[in-house]
Amino acid sequence: xxxxxxxxxxxxxxxxxxxxRTNALALAGAFAVIALPLLSGNGYIxxxxxxxxxxxxxxxxxGILYGHSGQLSFxxxxxxxxxAYTAVVLHTQHGVNFIVSLFAGAALSxxxxxxxxxxxxxxxxxxLAIATMALQLGISEVFVNAKIxxxxxxxxxxxxxxxxxFSFESPFAYYVLLALAAVLxxxxxxxxxxxxxxxxxxxxxxxxxAAGVIGVDVIWYKVSIFTxxxxxxxxxGGLFAYQLEYVSPESFNLDWSIAVLSMVIIGGKRSxxxxxxxAVIVTIVTQLLFSVGDLQFLVxxxxxxxxxxxxxxxxxxxxxxxxxxxxxxxxx
Amino acid sequence: MALSMPASGDPxxxxxxxxxxxxxxxxxxxxAAVDRVSFDLPAGKLIGLIGPNGSGKSTTINLxxxxxxxxxxxxxxxxxxIGNLPPHRIARLGIVRTFQLLRLFGDLSAFENVLIGAHxxxxxxxxxACGGPLVTGAEERRLHELxxxxxxxxxxxxxxxIKAKLLTSGEGRLLELARALVAEPELILLDxxxxxxxxxxxxxLAEKLLSLVDGGKTLLLVDHHMSxxxxxxxxxxxxxxxxxxxxxxxxxxxVDARVIESYLGSGEVxxxxxxxxxxxxxx
Numbered sequence: 001x002x003x004x005x006x007x008x009x010x011x012x013x014x015x016x017x018x019x020x021r022t023n024a025l026a027l028a029g030a031f032a033v034i035a036l037p038l039l040s041g042n043g044y045i046x047x048x049x050x051x052x053x054x055x056x057x058x059x060x061x062x063g064i065l066y067g068h069s070g071q072l073s074f075x076x077x078x079x080x081x082x083x084a085y086t087a088v089v090l091h092t093q094h095g096v097n098f099i100v101s102l103f104a105g106a107a108l109s110x111x112x113x114x115x116x117x118x119x120x121x122x123x124x125x126x127x128l129a130i131a132t133m134a135l136q137l138g139i140s141e142v143f144v145n146a147k148i149x150x151x152x153x154x155x156x157x158x159x160x161x162x163x164x165x166f167s168f169e170s171p172f173a174y175y176v177l178l179a180l181a182a183v184l185x186x187x188x189x190x191x192x193x194x195x196x197x198x199x200x201x202x203x204x205x206x207x208x209x210a211a212g213v214i215g216v217d218v219i220w221y222k223v224s225i226f227t228x229x230x231x232x233x234x235x236x237g238g239l240f241a242y243q244l245e246y247v248s249p250e251s252f253n254l255d256w257s258i259a260v261l262s263m264v265i266i267g268g269k270r271s272x273x274x275x276x277x278x279a280v281i282v283t284i285v286t287q288l289l290f291s292v293g294d295l296q297f298l299v300x301x302x303x304x305x306x307x308x309x310x311x312x313x314x315x316x317x318x319x320x321x322x323x324x325x326x327x328x329x330x331x332x
Numbered sequence: 333m334a335l336s337m338p339a340s341g342d343p344x345x346x347x348x349x350x351x352x353x354x355x356x357x358x359x360x361x362x363x364a365a366v367d368r369v370s371f372d373l374p375a376g377k378l379i380g381l382i383g384p385n386g387s388g389k390s391t392t393i394n395l396x397x398x399x400x401x402x403x404x405x406x407x408x409x410x411x412x413x414i415g416n417l418p419p420h421r422i423a424r425l426g427i428v429r430t431f432q433l434l435r436l437f438g439d440l441s442a443f444e445n446v447l448i449g450a451h452x453x454x455x456x457x458x459x460x461a462c463g464g465p466l467v468t469g470a471e472e473r474r475l476h477e478l479x480x481x482x483x484x485x486x487x488x489x490x491x492x493x494i495k496a497k498l499l500t501s502g503e504g505r506l507l508e509l510a511r512a513l514v515a516e517p518e519l520i521l522l523d524x525x526x527x528x529x530x531x532x533x534x535x536x537l538a539e540k541l542l543s544l545v546d547g548g549k550t551l552l553l554v555d556h557h558m559s560x561x562x563x564x565x566x567x568x569x570x571x572x573x574x575x576x577x578x579x580x581x582x583x584x585x586x587v588d589a590r591v592i593e594s595y596l597g598s599g600e601v602x603x604x605x606x607x608x609x610x611x612x613x614x615x
Contacts, residue, residue, distance in 0.1 A: 195456060195461030206438060207437060209399065210437065213397050213422075215423035215424055215452040225458075
């Protein structure tokens with residue numbers, strides 16, 4: 001959050017101009033980053049870029065919950081899984097409209113979060129972390145054992161959808177859909193963080209007691225943001241199922257929750273851009289380390305420790321340091 | 333201005349107190365921190381609440397603002413019992429407070445702290461937020477303006493972009509005041525707002541508080557040292573050991589032998605402190 005008082009905005013119009021330029025540059029940069037994998041025309045690169053886009057949606061979602069609101073959840077993979085299975089069962093198995101199925105998955109994830117969050121978030125401290133850990137492990141068991149999820153085998157035979165007559169069957173076309181969803185979620189996160197409600201969440205992160213006496217309904221706000229971010233995770237899960245064209249329980253276990261958390265911490269937990277940067281880096285490194293198997297979790301662990309020790313605000317804080325350094329050189 | 337009014341006060345405001353505390357009791361593990369406390373806060377007045385350490389001043393404020401639930405007794409605000417409401421509901425009714433130990437949002441700027449304080453002046457929730465500036469723009473501009481004004485009022489306009497945790501303790505107190513005032517409350521509970529302020533800052537604070545009373549606000553001012561409260565309060569409640577010892581005008585309370593005895597331990601200490609305070613003022 002970096003808000004300028006509007007009353008003095010007129011006096012700072014040169015600064016507004018430079019902000020406009022920064023925004024335009026950022027937009028162009030984002031467009032280039034999104035377009036680059038398409039230009040490569042390489043199926044493997046598109047696959048990795050698609051996973052990065054999904055990871056970005058997840059990381060932005062967890063970033064609002066953990067980084068901005070101060071509520072740690074280990075169940076993001078569970079919500080992702082609920083969204084994925086719901087979308088597949090509805091669309092692929094029962095022929096429900098793709099978009100409707102996707103949002104039904106998001107809604108069901110939100111419902112689970114709401115039911116778990118309501119009793120848990122009345123308490124202060126790390127109860128949410130503990131409760132969501134239990135929820136994650138429990139839901140993982142359901143995914144492995146339930147009939148509707150196809151048990152440990154999962155569900156095969158998923159075909160990418162056709163929306164409004166346009167086929168997204170090609171991974172290239174589907175990647176465009178994913179990138180679009182990521183951009184929308186990014187904007188949503190930006191709007192929420194910089195809104196009255198978002199400031200209420202920041203107040204809760206900083207001091208729940210002070211937030212309460214200012215008039216913020218602390219419990220309702222915590223339950224709301226937990227539900228909203230779980231819905232976003234559910235949406236990401238549905239999108240993921242059709243990217244991979246196959247769902248199975250190991251995509252939705254605690255490892256993925258922790259991987260998303262590592263994206264948030266590595267990129268920068270207070271910044272949506274940081275979450276995206278973290279998602280891209282973790283996705284690429286995960287691919288590079290694919291051959292070493294579970295050893296990759298050791299790499300995450302070391303990364304997270306190093307970042308927390310030396311860059312507590314994540315990799316994006318380097319940008320701020322560089323800029324400050326530059327101004328102090330040029331300026332006074 | 334309250335001080336220029338006749339000593340008898342305005343009978344109309346005495347009829348219907350804004351806040352009425354009756355038999356308020358709070359037990360912590362069997363020990364009564366607040367013990368059958370009763371008093372009224374007339375609208376538009378600044379009332380002092382004094383007492384030695386551990387006399388129940390902060391607990392009383394915590395009970396009124398909803399941070400503690402009373403063991404027994406009632407707090408009526410505009411005729412409504414608010415004793416069991418959560419803090420945010422009480423704030424919504426028009427009661428805000430500051431804290432003795434500063435509770436600022438340390439990682440956020442002074443401006444953002446006050447902007448969050450303006451929470452109750454806005455309406456937009458999560459759904460509106462998702463619509464972005466097109467939906468929330470007008471309200472956001474209004475809240476930004478209110479926050480800017482409140483910062484100016486306490487004299488922190490030039491410190492708007494400084495992180496709250498980097499402010500001096502005096503500035504922090506003023507920021508807490510601004511964060512409370514921006515909500516436009518009717519009743520403001522101030523828990524030792526002068527703690528850590530120097531003499532010049534305390535004088536400015538006193539002026540600000542009196543100007544709030546002029547503007548029709550009702551204030552309950554907790555003060556450990558009597559310096560500030562004696563100058564600005566129209567009436568003073570003295571708590572000792574969780575109970576109301578006496579309620580009276582500053583002049584009466586100041587010379588009350590029981591107050592001097594209980595509150596300060598001995599008259600000797602009181603005289604010494606007074607001399608010290610006056611000496612400091614001359615410097």
